[in-house]
Amino acid sequence: MYDHYSFEEATAYQIQLARQLKFHPVQKIETIAGADISFNKNSSTMYAGMVILSYPDMILKSFALETYETNFPYKPGFLGFKEVPALLKVWELISSKPDVVVLDGNGTLHPRRMGVASHFGILANQATIGCAKSLLYGENHVPENRKLSSTEINSHGETLGFALRTKINSAPVFVSAGYLITADQSLEIIKKCTGNYRIPEPTRMAHNMVNDFRTGKLKAGFHEVQAPLTLF
DNA sequence: GCGACAG
């Protein structure tokens, strides 16, 4: 889908998409999804997955898995071009859409406000949150070493996101709004999705799923979870 | 020119 895009064209496309960004509080949240991608080194096959959990219970209800071929390379600032097409393909397998989707990467905490979460959100017309494991853009401020302590991440005097300490003695994660949600509400939601691990439940489960999918333990398609599987 | 740089 984006394989033929040059980085120059990709940059122009991001600026174009950014003009369509909208942010407002999500009224009711009963289900939340986590999305992630996995792939073998030097392979063009992407293993995409999305899990849907109840909110704020964090109980796995269903998940979808699908593969997608792409040769778009990874480059800081352009992650969306490599992952969004695959994520949109899994997205189609989900008939009952979640209220918000958490992506493994940034939202507006990006030089052109178009991280993978914002990129996916606009194309899917879906509320999204970006939760990255390391900082891509903005003035870094390290939060205190206490669970759920946070600091603002700014750029040119504007608060684009937050650094959040999800676990003591572990590096913070970086939260920002993707689309159709505010940065403040994104932080509140990620806090409620945080369990006993550094990575919040939605993306943590999605990460485990796509890894099992890639290694053949799970198959492509939409899957309903019957037995209240609190495992993983 | 130099350093930074999601997954």
Place this chain on the structure above:
DNA sequence: ATCTTGTCGC
């Protein structure tokens, strides 16, 4: 992201 052994800490 993936590959990959040992090691430190709760």
